[in-house]
Amino acid sequence: MSHFTTIQVQIKNGETLYRCLREFGYQVEENTTVRGYQKQTTQADYVIRQKNGYDLGFRRTGETYELVADFWGAQINPEEFVQAVTQKYAYKTLMVSVEEQGFQVEEEEQLEDGTLRVVVGKWM
Numbered sequence: 001m002s003h004f005t006t007i008q009v010q011i012k013n014g015e016t017l018y019r020c021l022r023e024f025g026y027q028v029e030e031n032t033t034v035r036g037y038q039k040q041t042t043q044a045d046y047v048i049r050q051k052n053g054y055d056l057g058f059r060r061t062g063e064t065y066e067l068v069a070d071f072w073g074a075q076i077n078p079e080e081f082v083q084a085v086t087q088k089y090a091y092k093t094l095m096v097s098v099e100e101q102g103f104q105v106e107e108e109e110q111l112e113d114g115t116l117r118v119v120v121g122k123w124m
Contacts, residue, residue, distance in 0.1 A: 003037040003070040009058075009082055011065045011089050016096075017058060018046055020088040036070030044068055056081070091116060 011017050021028045026048045033041040034057035044057025045065070054073035058065045067085075071078050098105065098120050107119040 002040060002042075003072060004034070004040070004042050004068055005071055005078075007067045007078060007082060008061075009065055009067055009086055011058070011086065012063055013089075013093070014045060014058075014060065014065070016089055016092050017065060017085075020085055020092060021046060021048060021058075023088065024084070034068055037073055040070070042068055050074065087114075087116065091118075094118065 018028060029047045031045060032047050034044045034047055034055045035041055035053050044059040046058045048056040054070050056069045056074060058067055103120040103122045106121045109117050111117055
């Protein structure tokens with residue numbers, strides 16, 4: 001019986017996901033196995049190795065990615081981890097869109113609840 005659990009995440013661009021994970025300071029391996037309980041493994045596109053042998057992986061399923069891990073041994077809070085990654089991913093995606101459309105960031109702040117507030121503008 002597998003101990004791996006998957007969580008769907010609203011992430012579509014693997015390259016941006018990879019950059020986000022690296023900015024968090026993770027060493028990320030591509031197209032390899034995720035390790036779990038009793039040396040069980042599963043494949044993933046991006047894998048964060050952990051010293052305790054319980055890795056975190058992201059793999060493409062259709063249009064989006066899913067997080068796959070044996071969370072019992074991974075010793076992370078999956079909700080907090082997913083929230084942090086998706087927030088950084090959304091920010092990076094927004095910044096690309098802002099630049100592509102000719103806007104500039106005028107103001108940026110992090111609110112008490114962790115929400116990022118970004119004000120953009122464009123001179124006409």
